[in-house]
Amino acid sequence: MGSEQRSARNFFAGLALDRSASWRRHAGRGEIDLDPGHALCFFISERGEILLAQDHGLVTAASTEELTVDAERRLALGTVEGRVILALVVDDSGRDRCITEQRHWVDLRLAAQSLPVAEAGYAAYARALVHWHQRHRYCGRCGAPTRIEDGGHRRRCTQDACAMEQFPRLDPAIIVLVEHQGRVLLGRQPSWPPRRYSVLAGFVEPGESLEDALRREVLEESGVQVVECDYHSSQPWPFPASLMLGFTARAEADALSYGDELEHAAWFSADELRDAVQAGAIRLPPPLSLSARLLEDWYRERCGRDSAEILPSGDRWG
Ligand SMILES: [Zn+2]
Numbered sequence: 001m002g003s004e005q006r007s008a009r010n011f012f013a014g015l016a017l018d019r020s021a022s023w024r025r026h027a028g029r030g031e032i033d034l035d036p037g038h039a040l041c042f043f044i045s046e047r048g049e050i051l052l053a054q055d056h057g058l059v060t061a062a063s064t065e066e067l068t069v070d071a072e073r074r075l076a077l078g079t080v081e082g083r084v085i086l087a088l089v090v091d092d093s094g095r096d097r098c099i100t101e102q103r104h105w106v107d108l109r110l111a112a113q114s115l116p117v118a119e120a121g122y123a124a125y126a127r128a129l130v131h132w133h134q135r136h137r138y139c140g141r142c143g144a145p146t147r148i149e150d151g152g153h154r155r156r157c158t159q160d161a162c163a164m165e166q167f168p169r170l171d172p173a174i175i176v177l178v179e180h181q182g183r184v185l186l187g188r189q190p191s192w193p194p195r196r197y198s199v200l201a202g203f204v205e206p207g208e209s210l211e212d213a214l215r216r217e218v219l220e221e222s223g224v225q226v227v228e229c230d231y232h233s234s235q236p237w238p239f240p241a242s243l244m245l246g247f248t249a250r251a252e253a254d255a256l257s258y259g260d261e262l263e264h265a266a267w268f269s270a271d272e273l274r275d276a277v278q279a280g281a282i283r284l285p286p287p288l289s290l291s292a293r294l295l296e297d298w299y300r301e302r303c304g305r306d307s308a309e310i311l312p313s314g315d316r317w318g
Contacts (some may be wrong), residue, residue, distance in 0.1 A: 016118070017079070024076050027084070028152070040086070048238075049106060052111055174201065176294075182269055184298055185218075190263040197283070232247055235289075
């Protein structure tokens with residue numbers, strides 16, 4: 001399986017969206033058909049929560065006519081087979097009015113468990129945009145307010161002499177499954193839930209290649225020197241604005257020395273990992289994450305084992 005196929009299997013990735021720039025401009029000016037037959041318009045709060053119905057499906061504009069927002073608050077995500085996908089951003093003053101016995105706001109991590117895969121991906125895409133808009137209301141160069149353009153894909157400074165454009169930002173982060181002689185390196189941060197362990201990860205810094213960042217993060221966190229790494233796949237991770245870039249890597253030696261970032265780190269063979277998970281001694285990352293996917297593939301492909309022994313399986317893993 002190549003990296004394109006691996007990425008398409010990652011949660012929130014592989015959306016079959018047409019992100020045409022000209023369409024976004026029309027959408028930004030409100031020149032699009034919101035007829036329910038041609039559009040999927042769902043609601044997202046400024047906090048990044050998704051409005052769900054009692055059946056855990058998306059509440060859409062077609063089913064809540066009283067909920068309308070102006071073009072400034074419409075995020076034009078794209079089209080799928082001619083169907084418009086729009087996220088309607090509800091500010092804090094409107095947020096509480098949306099809550100009824102039939103609908104409620106749900107954090108994306110939870111909403112993603114129940115939504116169809118594509119809809120969870122749209123929601124993740126919208127969450128990343130909402131986060132960016134929330135933090136770019138003013139120009140970083142002159143301090144004047146900025147305004148939204150192109151259906152939510154650009155902001156421009158309202159000071160004519162400046163008029164600086166800003167585009168949605170992502171924070172690239174590497175996440176790496178480090179292996180040494182058939183054992184995988186897992187660590188845990190002090191702030192995580194009890195017994196949670198994961199592969200290592202960290203943000204890419206200016207002036208670094210992905211490989212530089214990977215070598216630095218693994219060394220800083222665990223004292224392990226990486227001698228070789230390969231790209232695995234990537235995943236949008238809007239918590240709040242990351243693009244996760246997954247790798248596998250080989251360590252030179254297995255001596256560990258962890259400092260402030262990790263509370264504990266250890267090497268696990270496939271058997272040791274299965275036993276630790278099944279005994280409840282450790283908990284692996286949530287199934288939506290690339291961390292879980294890296295572990296699943298390692299367990300299945302490198303160790304020849306059924307990954308359901310360590311991670312839950314289901315449709316979303318297909
Ligand atoms: Zn400015």
